[in-house]
Amino acid sequence: MENKVFSKDEWLEGIKALQSEYKVFVPVKAGDFHKFVRLEEQTIPDLDYQNTRLSPKSLVYPESERMFEFSTDENDPDYNILKEAQKDFGPQAIIGLRPCDAHGFLIVKRNFDNPEYKDPWWVRRYEASTLVGLGCNEPCGTCFCSSVGGGPFDEEGLDVLLFDLEDQYLAKALTEKGSTLLAKLDGGSEASDKELSKAEEVKKAAQEKISSKVDTSKLADKDVLELFNAPFWEDLAFACINCGTCTFLCPTCWCFDIQDEVYQKIGDRIRNWDACMFPLFTLHGSGHNPRSEKFQRVRQRFMHKLKYYVDKYGNGVQCSGCGRCVQFCPVNIDIRHVIELMNSH
Incomplete structure (x- = not known):
């Protein structure tokens, strides 16, 4: 898997170009907090944030979802027959989610996609999603991800992991879906050894900043x-x-x-x-x-x-x-x- 470096301007222009093939969701500033919205022409992505107030869970598991439709008209030939409502399961890219939220998707997956039960709509949306994570250079004070099997730069559940290196992003492809997405972006260059070393330093520094720890092993x-x-x-x-x-x-x-x-x-x-x-x-x-x-x-x-x-x-x-x-x-x-x-x- 490749590691590419993009200037921040290159990255923002690149994800705009993805709209021709993906529904693209990005964090934006909304008053005093941030939230994920679908990228449109006037959208201003803001990746300089700690975390969104609402998790991106709703992008795979909508807060309210039409499952079926039916008619209560006795003269209708489809009277009281349930018909599955139309849904959009096209490819989507969630850009800039934190590793803890990717971990969250994996936890929900154990409930909605297991041998005993499969939620067909959740599974299809999740499989259609490419998750581009953004590592946490400055974990928030209430974060305790490292106590529950994660970390500020944890890779599990992500397709791409971004490292914020001040004026540029190092993008690390973790899956084939991630490599496919990065290949569609213009610009960027192969990460040098110096840039890879800097990314590791940022990762180590972030891990040391997590002050909140609890023991869940017992x-x-x-x-x-x-x-x-x-x-x-x-x-x-x-x-x-x-x-x-x-x-x-x-x-x-x-x-x-x-x-x-x-x-x-x-x-x-x-x-x-x-x-x-x-x-x-x-x-x-x-x-x-x-x-x-x-x-x-x-x-x-x-x-x-x-x-x-x-x-x-x-x-x-x-x-x-x-x-x-x-x-x-x-x-x-x-x-x-x-x-x-x-x-x-």
């Missing part, structure tokens, strides 16, 4: 019932307001609800993101709710990420260490503190 050996019945859950949940911010910002949450919506005899079956933090998530038609208490929902969120997932897949926790939930929780509930509580119980 969780697999913990007794699930003892953790479930631990006394700290009610105290932990006391401040929670069940806003769901943690779940909607998280790159590794995948829960959804399905609803039918009808307007003038035309119906849509829609899948929407949902969250275990909401009281309605487990409300039965009978009125019974097995998680009616706030502490039960808080416990479910953390037990699923840090214990149930670990026991089911045996491949680390259901967390990429991006730190969004820590940074934006309005009452300062911190998953790193929860890990410490579970470790010490």
Whole structure:
């Protein structure tokens, strides 16, 4: 696989040219934060950022998605017949996502693409995506990616990894999809030994800047019932307001609800993101709710990420260490503190 160097102007011009073959998504500044948007003529990409507030998860797994359509008109020959809604599974390139978000896609993949269950729409969008990561020269203070199997320049799950070398980008192709994308870009040159050495120095310096570390290796050996019945859950949940911010910002949450919506005899079956933090998530038609208490929902969120997932897949926790939930929780509930509580119980 090749390593190419582009000036920053060359890189920005190059990704604009990709629009003829890909839907291209880039981070842009939106007020006080950054978000991913589709690249258009007036879009100004901004790769000088720590991380987007919302993860790029929605580019593969839309927040709201039409699954099927149907007619409620009894005179229609297709009355009450579900027909799959049209979808666009064309190639797309997500430019500048952080390695923790690529790690997040891999975690979700274990749920949506495994021998027991395959979500056909998620799988097709993911396979059509080329992920161009941007290493973190300056990891944010709430990041703990290195504690959950990642790192600020982790390559797993990416097709290309970019190194920001001040006035240029070193682009490292990691897969055939990545090589194909780089081959479509004009300009650039083969990386020299000096530039490769500089990239390694940037990587090493970034790893040393991650100050937040937690031990997740002990969780697999913990007794699930003892953790479930631990006394700290009610105290932990006391401040929670069940806003769901943690779940909607998280790159590794995948829960959804399905609803039918009808307007003038035309119906849509829609899948929407949902969250275990909401009281309605487990409300039965009978009125019974097995998680009616706030502490039960808080416990479910953390037990699923840090214990149930670990026991089911045996491949680390259901967390990429991006730190969004820590940074934006309005009452300062911190998953790193929860890990410490579970470790010490």
